[in-house]
Amino acid sequence: MSNFEVFFDYIQKISGKLLSEDDKQLLMAHFKPKKLRKRQYFLQEGDVCKYIGFIVKGSARTFTVDEKGHENILKLSVENWWLADFESFYLLTPSRFNIEALEELEVLQSTNTQIEEFLKNIPAFSAMQNVISQNNTIATQKRMQTAFSYTAEERYEDLVSNYPNFLQRFPQNMIASYLGLSPETLSRIKKNSFK
Amino acid sequence: MSNFEVFFDYIQKISGKLLSEDDKQLLMAHFKPKKLRKRQYFLQEGDVCKYIGFIVKGSARTFTVDEKGHENILKLSVENWWLADFESFYLLTPSRFNIEALEELEVLQSTNTQIEEFLKNIPAFSAMQNVISQNNTIATQKRMQTAFSYTAEERYEDLVSNYPNFLQRFPQNMIASYLGLSPETLSRIKKNSFK
DNA sequence: ACTTTAAATTGACTTATATCAAGCCTATTT
DNA sequence: AAATAGGCTTGATATAAGTCAATTTAAAGT
Numbered sequence: 001m002s003n004f005e006v007f008f009d010y011i012q013k014i015s016g017k018l019l020s021e022d023d024k025q026l027l028m029a030h031f032k033p034k035k036l037r038k039r040q041y042f043l044q045e046g047d048v049c050k051y052i053g054f055i056v057k058g059s060a061r062t063f064t065v066d067e068k069g070h071e072n073i074l075k076l077s078v079e080n081w082w083l084a085d086f087e088s089f090y091l092l093t094p095s096r097f098n099i100e101a102l103e104e105l106e107v108l109q110s111t112n113t114q115i116e117e118f119l120k121n122i123p124a125f126s127a128m129q130n131v132i133s134q135n136n137t138i139a140t141q142k143r144m145q146t147a148f149s150y151t152a153e154e155r156y157e158d159l160v161s162n163y164p165n166f167l168q169r170f171p172q173n174m175i176a177s178y179l180g181l182s183p184e185t186l187s188r189i190k191k192n193s194f195k
Numbered sequence: 196m197s198n199f200e201v202f203f204d205y206i207q208k209i210s211g212k213l214l215s216e217d218d219k220q221l222l223m224a225h226f227k228p229k230k231l232r233k234r235q236y237f238l239q240e241g242d243v244c245k246y247i248g249f250i251v252k253g254s255a256r257t258f259t260v261d262e263k264g265h266e267n268i269l270k271l272s273v274e275n276w277w278l279a280d281f282e283s284f285y286l287l288t289p290s291r292f293n294i295e296a297l298e299e300l301e302v303l304q305s306t307n308t309q310i311e312e313f314l315k316n317i318p319a320f321s322a323m324q325n326v327i328s329q330n331n332t333i334a335t336q337k338r339m340q341t342a343f344s345y346t347a348e349e350r351y352e353d354l355v356s357n358y359p360n361f362l363q364r365f366p367q368n369m370i371a372s373y374l375g376l377s378p379e380t381l382s383r384i385k386k387n388s389f390k
Numbered sequence: 391a392c393t394t395t396a397a398a399t400t401g402a403c404t405t406a407t408a409t410c411a412a413g414c415c416t417a418t419t420t
Numbered sequence: 421a422a423a424t425a426g427g428c429t430t431g432a433t434a435t436a437a438g439t440c441a442a443t444t445t446a447a448a449g450t
Contacts, residue, residue, distance in 0.1 A: 064340065064344060072340070072343060072344040074343070085336075086332045086336065087332075087333040090333070091333075129325070133324075133328030133329075133332065134328075136331075136332055137285075137331055137335075138282040140331075140335035140339070141280075141281060141335075142282070144335065144342070145269060147342045149261060151437095171397065171398090172397075173396095173397065173398080180342075180343040180344075181437080181438090183397080184399080184438075184440095186398095187398060187400085188399085188437095191399085347407070366428095367427075368427065376408090377409075378429095379407090379410095379428090380406090380407055381428095382430085383429085386429080386430095
């Protein structure tokens with residue numbers, strides 16, 4: 001299946017609506033395939049996030065770097081997720097985040113102004129947006145709750161049951177950072193959880 | 196200004212679109228005013244969140260209670276905010292949250308099925324939803340970041356500069372819980388920040 | 391296959407924040 | 421005005437997680 005076939009499938013499935021041939025032509029005209037090698041940046045801190053990307057293959061991390069040079073991962077993104085700093089993308093303000101490919105990454109990307117067009121002209125696209133923002137609202141609500149009311153160990157267990165594939169796919173220090181833990185602490189948690 | 200005038204103003208302002216007379220009639224027909232006294236519940240843990248409420252006056256907190264009986268505040272809501280557990284509201288699943296009035300509370304409330312109707316039939320309403328979910332995405336992204344990468348003191352400073360009115364409006368133990376802190380810790384932070 | 395580099399583990403120690411307990415205000419109720 | 425309760429503060433102590441440093445293991449590059 002080609003990149004665009006994957007993409008169309010995704011839109012139709014999540015929106016519950018079909019894309020017409022015209023819709024598909026419009027999307028193909030304005031979503032550009034882009035490849036990033038491992039460690040390349042999709043977005044650098046300080047830049048405006050001009051592009052939003054749909055991940056066809058690979059993975060990425062969204063992170064900040066604090067004064068002490070500590071990296072803090074906010075999001076791990078894989079296939080069929082959207083990649084962007086939405087604040088920067090919507091408001092056209094400089095981003096505080098970095099987005100970096102963790103594996104060879106293939107995205108279909110487009111711009112803010114184009115997205116506005118798609119939302120106006122493609123019913124399935126705007127239906128998709130509604131579903132995504134619902135899902136997103138739910139997911140962030142959950143993540144907030146785990147962040148605040150769970151212990152480190154509970155947050156790890158939660159990840160194990162919700163995203164078991166992340167454990168194989170990403171190095172442990174990335175997982176630790178995503179959970180808001182030091183690598184040492186995560187290592188100890190894993191050790192204890194075997195008992 | 197009546198409750199509905201406040202509501203219509205809000206929709207028009209945030210969506211950037213005008214409401215027709217028909218739109219207004221439709222909204223008035225299906226949003227019901229509801230008053231709650233201080234301490235009354237808008238939603239109880241275990242129930243499905245059947246209503247979404249637009250806050251016209253007053254405030255509320257969304258919180259969980261853990262096994263040890265500790266309350267954990269996830270959200271503090273005031274005028275012109277929407278009140279609901281969106282997960283439960285959208286998916287019709289039992290909620291893990293409680294929502295309680297902190298002050299005398301006036302909302303305009305409606306149901307899931309009605310909201311679907313508004314989204315279909317009132318352009319300003321669906322434009323509003325897009326803006327809100329954008330804002331929401333941005334806000335939760337920020338809150339996640341502060342939760343993980345800021346110290347207790349930084350989180351407090353952040354609140355002071357972003358929502359200074361919360362400090363007057365809500366008791367300090369609620370603020371502490373919202374920041375993910377014990378009341379004692381917040382008390383000590385305030386003391387130190389005067390030096 | 392060998393070398394180099396990066397990631398994971400382990401132990402000793404430090405720090406931030408929570409917990410427990412007591413006392414003190416400041417309201418509200420009677 | 422006295423009484424009660426809820427919220428705030430303070431001190432002493434406990435605990436979870438972080439930091440630093442050394443070592444082992446695994447992965448990547450030549």
